[in-house]
Amino acid sequence: MSTPSTVDRAFEAALYDSSETALDTGASLLASDPAADDELARRGAEFVAAAWRRGWQPADVVRIVRRELDDVHVHLVAALIRAQAPHDRPHDRPRGRRWNAQLAELPDDAPPRTDRFSHATAVLELYRLLLRLPALESLDGSHDESPGEPRTRSRMLGRIRALLAKAEATGFPEEAEALSAKAQELMARHSVDEALLAARAPSPETPGACRVGVEPPYEQAKAVLLDAVATANHCRAVWNEPLGFSTVVGFETDLEAVELLYTSLLVQATTAMTKAEAAQRASGRKRTKTFRQSFLAAYAHRIGTRLAAAAETQVTQDLLPVLASRDVAVTGRLDRLFPETTTTRLRGVRDAAGWTEGAQAADRAQVDHRPPLR
Numbered sequence: 001m002s003t004p005s006t007v008d009r010a011f012e013a014a015l016y017d018s019s020e021t022a023l024d025t026g027a028s029l030l031a032s033d034p035a036a037d038d039e040l041a042r043r044g045a046e047f048v049a050a051a052w053r054r055g056w057q058p059a060d061v062v063r064i065v066r067r068e069l070d071d072v073h074v075h076l077v078a079a080l081i082r083a084q085a086p087h088d089r090p091h092d093r094p095r096g097r098r099w100n101a102q103l104a105e106l107p108d109d110a111p112p113r114t115d116r117f118s119h120a121t122a123v124l125e126l127y128r129l130l131l132r133l134p135a136l137e138s139l140d141g142s143h144d145e146s147p148g149e150p151r152t153r154s155r156m157l158g159r160i161r162a163l164l165a166k167a168e169a170t171g172f173p174e175e176a177e178a179l180s181a182k183a184q185e186l187m188a189r190h191s192v193d194e195a196l197l198a199a200r201a202p203s204p205e206t207p208g209a210c211r212v213g214v215e216p217p218y219e220q221a222k223a224v225l226l227d228a229v230a231t232a233n234h235c236r237a238v239w240n241e242p243l244g245f246s247t248v249v250g251f252e253t254d255l256e257a258v259e260l261l262y263t264s265l266l267v268q269a270t271t272a273m274t275k276a277e278a279a280q281r282a283s284g285r286k287r288t289k290t291f292r293q294s295f296l297a298a299y300a301h302r303i304g305t306r307l308a309a310a311a312e313t314q315v316t317q318d319l320l321p322v323l324a325s326r327d328v329a330v331t332g333r334l335d336r337l338f339p340e341t342t343t344t345r346l347r348g349v350r351d352a353a354g355w356t357e358g359a360q361a362a363d364r365a366q367v368d369h370r371p372p373l374r
Helices: 006-014 020-031 034-053 058-068 071-087 097-104 116-131 149-169 173-200 219-232 252-282 288-311 317-337 352-364
Strands: 208-213 236-240 245-250
Touching: 006 020, 006 034, 006 116, 020 116, 034 071, 034 116, 058 071, 058 097, 058 116, 058 208, 071 097, 071 116, 149 173, 149 252, 173 252, 208 252, 208 317, 219 236, 219 245, 219 252, 219 288, 236 317, 245 252, 245 317, 252 288
Parallel strands: none
Antiparallel strands: 208 245, 236 245
């Protein structure tokens, strides 16, 4: 029988026991044996590959590590993901554009230099987390865009990003409203153009899915806002509260639009909330938490109402069958990914001033004034 390696003994001591004593024992073993470093890194890459097999993606892993651990662990896992990427061969086909974009967005600075014991401790803490990651719904199976699409899509998304960036940066509510409205108009027009092209010349594209972080605090209200944006852009969203993300299902162009608009509206909401909160404090009110929760809940509710009303006037009657067929495809993909879902109700919404201010902020960020699409 072969003698267990240092890494095996460290793992046996530390990975399956959550105590600090077990962690110290494992870290001491690794710190005392520099020859174990290569095997330790290789085993980490294996943990990353196992996470991919359980349905996780690079952005998901970085998000959960940042949420559960510290910056040093984020840098460590980013290095592991990069090291594993050249050996990643899922189903003998490329991962795809969205996966590659997540790799490109990994933190690229090295973890801070530290002593061997502290480094080993951080590595084992990270491996403990990777080992217990639950299985997620696999988002594989989406078709990448055809060779002719990326440049057109890139130009359109570039224009949308520029409009939303201006909306986020301006200090004038009316200008932010106009810029956001124009961005949503471009999103809607591009979505319908894609649908018409697909109807005239059916492509192999099928609905895809992506995960969007929904971080605390006030994550319930943020999830409602994301759901409203997804629905208005012909997508569907399912929130995973314990893991801090929503899975959005839809066609690729619409998914990108949802990510852009949700991020922009969240930035605008936070800016408006900060200003409103300062005014409330100036008048002597101190219930910051309940004010913010109610503000964001009202903002999400009001945005949803306005987007839903606008969606009814986006297209002419002759386009309804085309969009309906795409909606059936999206719903089918959603049902396959999530055969069972539950609903939840917003909690902690009891500040009248916060609700009023949030609704008014949503009115200023309106994105629904646009002509019918033809």
